[in-house]
Ligand SMILES: NC(=O)c1ccc[n+]([C@@H]2O[C@H](COP(=O)([O-])OP(=O)(O)OC[C@H]3O[C@@H](n4cnc5c(N)ncnc54)[C@H](O)[C@@H]3O)[C@@H](O)[C@H]2O)c1
């Protein structure tokens with residue numbers, strides 16, 4: 001039963017777009033695009049599997065609004081976020097006669113969103129982009145804020161631009177087919193949103209664990225709306241990542257180190273971030289940024305959602321080396337977003353490497369499932 005989509009407006013000096021959220025929102029997408037676009041052609045960029053699942057519904061909505069629809073399919077996974085795939089897409093757009101009025105519809109998770117954004121930003125110096133996020137992570141994170149990009153052999157997300165979408169359509173009913181591990185990955189980012197800026201969202205999650213596990217639609221809609229609102233608030237304040245936007249990296253410094261140290265093969269991004277948040281909460285308690293209660297609430301929520309809060313079988317020194325080489329570390333001091341309370345963090349806090357080392361060594365001895 002489709003619900004009436006709700007709308008969150010994003011407005012910064014350089015971007016202005018609406019995020020439409022609701023189960024069944026896909027049906028209105030064509031008409032909504034017509035409200036600001038007079039073009040003839042729509043390019044749906046997606047993976048073959050997602051095209052099979054949702055391409056029909058999306059195309060139907062676009063055709064009903066008088067768009068000629070072309071699909072551009074790329075394989076699943078991070079390996080599609082490359083200049084090679086972007087180049088293939090530029091060729092396809094040019095061959096199919098895409099012009100400045102043509103719209104790219106990015107139907108997928110963060111991989112599709114980042115690649116499509118990069119292509120839309122560059123083709124003819126920028127053509128309209130609509131995000132249609134299908135993963136929970138893309139709904140609450142990557143479709144908002146205008147960061148686009150592709151990977152390079154020398155670095156993840158190394159090549160890219162800030163390029164805002166013209167509109168985001170977040171149809172929560174698409175989550176029904178999302179694999180469990182990917183679902184948990186998005187939940188990790190929602191816990192992060194609560195921890196950095198919305199104590200009510202955090203408490204709501206604590207009280208709705210069962211409904212969250214069952215993907216109850218009303219519960220999910222609330223989670224998604226509130227998490228989007230946190231990100232929108234932060235991005236509006238700092239659209240180009242000069243200051244406060246750093247709080248979105250809560251749990252990510254250690255999370256990225258875990259991902260890199262395990263060659264991006266062991267943990268999903270959300271799992272690595274969950275461990276990162278739990279470790280930073282410990283660090284925050286130890287350095288007296290927060291009480292033991294606050295640390296415990298964060299670790300408990302992650303655990304009840306079945307997200308990991310500790311790592312095993314990785315040399316702490318390896319994690320430290322990765323962090324020391326992180327572009328955010330200066331002179332042996334790593335900068336962290338520290339937890340002060342549920343809903344409050346302090347960013348750009350310097351943590352001496354020896355304190356960090358002590359913590360990582362303690363955790364390395366702990367079995368992966370323990371707190
Ligand atoms: N631009 C940003 O601000 C930003 C923020 C966070 C992450 N990212 C990027 O996002 C990417 C990760 O995104 P992700 O976690 O969505 O991964 P993803 O795009 O690879 O999607 C995960 C998997 O789930 C599948 N999937 C997605 N939606 C589905 C659905 N509804 N039903 C069935 N299967 C579905 C995909 O096909 C894929 O196999 C990374 O490349 C990361 O760098 C970007």
Ligand SMILES: [Zn+2]
Pocket residue numbers: 141189252269273
């Ligand atoms: Zn993240």
